[in-house]
Amino acid sequence: MRLPYIDPADPNAFTTPEDKAIVARVRARRAPRPLQPLDLTLLHSPAVADGWNSFLGAIRTKTSLPDDVREVAICRVAVVNQAWYEWAHHAPLAKAGGVSDEGLALLELPDLGEKNGSDVLSQKLWAVVEYTDAMTRDVAVKDGVFEKLRQHFSEQEIVELTATVAAYNCVSRFLVALDVGEKNAWRSPDVSNSK
Numbered sequence: 532m533r534l535p536y537i538d539p540a541d542p543n544a545f546t547t548p549e550d551k552a553i554v555a556r557v558r559a560r561r562a563p564r565p566l567q568p569l570d571l572t573l574l575h576s577p578a579v580a581d582g583w584n585s586f587l588g589a590i591r592t593k594t595s596l597p598d599d600v601r602e603v604a605i606c607r608v609a610v611v612n613q614a615w616y617e618w619a620h621h622a623p624l625a626k627a628g629g630v631s632d633e634g635l636a637l638l639e640l641p642d643l644g645e646k647n648g649s650d651v652l653s654q655k656l657w658a659v660v661e662y663t664d665a666m667t668r669d670v671a672v673k674d675g676v677f678e679k680l681r682q683h684f685s686e687q688e689i690v691e692l693t694a695t696v697a698a699y700n701c702v703s704r705f706l707v708a709l710d711v712g713e714k715n716a717w718r719s720p721d722v723s724n725s726k
Contacts, residue, residue: 533709536571545577553581560588568616568712569702590698594691598628603656604692605699606638607663614703616712630656655683659692666696 537544545551557570557580566574573580594601602625609617622635630638633651638660640646647657658679665672680689707715 532568532572532711532713534572534575536568537574539566539571539574544574550577553577553584556581557584560584569706572705572709572711587698587702590691590695594695595688596691596695599625599630599656600659600688600692601695602628603630603634603638603652603659604663604695606635607660608667608696608699608703610639610641611664611667612700612703612707613715614706615714616706617699617703619712619714658683662692663696666693667700 539545539554545554554574554577557574558566561567561570570580570584573583591601602621605621606618606625609615609621618639622639625638626632626635631651634656637643637646637649637651643660643664647661652660661676662672662680665676680692684692706712
């Protein structure tokens with residue numbers, strides 16, 4: 532970690548009612564889990580932590596996307612950006628959402644090459660992978676990739692998926708730049724390390 536984590540128990544860490552309310556909102560979203568290293572980093576700037584908490588809370592819990600779709604997108608962002616802290620948190624969620632061990636093994640490959648389109652993932656999830664990779668690697672998405680996505684998703688779902696990929700690119704860049712969770716030394720996203 533490049534910055535020390537905030538100690539929320541430190542009586543001098545948050546002295547204003549506004550800052551204390553922010554910490555309470557972040558805790559409420561994380562409950563029953565404790566504050567995470569990401570939270571303890573973001574809370575160096577309570578206003579940023581508050582906006583982040585609200586935005587990512589909506590992305591994670593208030594969209595219509597199925598768990599497998601959301602988590603496949605997040606896991607691909609993590610792999611492409613080598614954000615292993617993000618992978619460690621989301622690979623188990625992808626598995627819980629229905630992604631098989633074979634699917635996770637495929638998702639953790641940085642370059643999918645000729646594996647793209649294999650029957651390990653449904654065509655719908657392949658459309659998610661291709662769209663996520665295009666957004667993450669190139670930012671601009673080619674028409675062919677977008678048309679595959681349109682075959683499987685409504686306009687609302689496309690907006691939600693696009694926001695998810697964009698948000699988790701933000702998350703991954705924050706995590707990697709500050710080495711949140713001290714996972715940057717990992718060279719591959721070994722799922723066994725994420726359990």
